[in-house]
Amino acid sequence: MELIGLSLGLPADRFHGFFKDQTSFIRLNHYPPCPTPELALGVGRHKDGGALTILAQDDVGGLEVKRKTDGEWVRVKPTPDAYIINVGDIIQVWSNDRYESVEHRVMVNSEKERFSLPFFFNPVHYTMVKPLEELTNEQNPAKYRAYSWGKFITNRKRSNFQKLNVENLQIHHFRISE
Ligand SMILES: O=C(O)CCC(=O)C(=O)O
Numbered sequence: 001m002e003l004i005g006l007s008l009g010l011p012a013d014r015f016h017g018f019f020k021d022q023t024s025f026i027r028l029n030h031y032p033p034c035p036t037p038e039l040a041l042g043v044g045r046h047k048d049g050g051a052l053t054i055l056a057q058d059d060v061g062g063l064e065v066k067r068k069t070d071g072e073w074v075r076v077k078p079t080p081d082a083y084i085i086n087v088g089d090i091i092q093v094w095s096n097d098r099y100e101s102v103e104h105r106v107m108v109n110s111e112k113e114r115f116s117l118p119f120f121f122n123p124v125h126y127t128m129v130k131p132l133e134e135l136t137n138e139q140n141p142a143k144y145r146a147y148s149w150g151k152f153i154t155n156r157k158r159s160n161f162q163k164l165n166v167e168n169l170q171i172h173h174f175r176i177s178e
Pocket residue numbers: 027029043048055057062063104105106116117118
């Protein structure tokens with residue numbers, strides 16, 4: 001978070017206050033082999049709603065990210081002894097879209113089970129998430145209305161990873177139309 005602060009021209013400790021208390025959590029994912037992988041997804045398409053996700057995984061692979069330029073799903077090859085760091089929706093909003101949270105999903109395969117451990121680094125529940133004042137001005141106005149992180153996460157957990165076309169709460173619902 002300190003490097004992200006510096007990259008945005010902010011003090012390294014700019015985000016510290018949000019994380020004095022946290023709603024961070026870890027999930028332990030097990031994807032068993034699937035006899036019909038073309039008919040199933042391990043995790044349906046979604047964007048991580050929090051600040052950062054730090055993902056540890058084995059060497060099986062299955063994670064895919066959606067490429068913005070052409071909408072293609074691109075496989076993320078596992079790198080041994082490395083974490084995947086994913087910017088979540090909160091950093092997208094704080095940075096007023098200078099960072100973007102990527103849409104991703106998890107495929108399954110018929111041969112090998114897979115394990116992954118995402119750690120979701122999230123601020124204190126009463127955080128009102130909005131573009132940082134230092135990053136907005138008249139030429140570059142805030143692109144989002146403030147929303148409550150606590151209410152956002154509660155809503156998300158209620159409709160956890162539905163693989164349907166029903167859309168759960170998204171940051172674009174707070175987008176200010178231009
Ligand atoms: O298992 C993975 O590689 C990612 C899982 C994921 O996207 C999530 O739990 O939010």
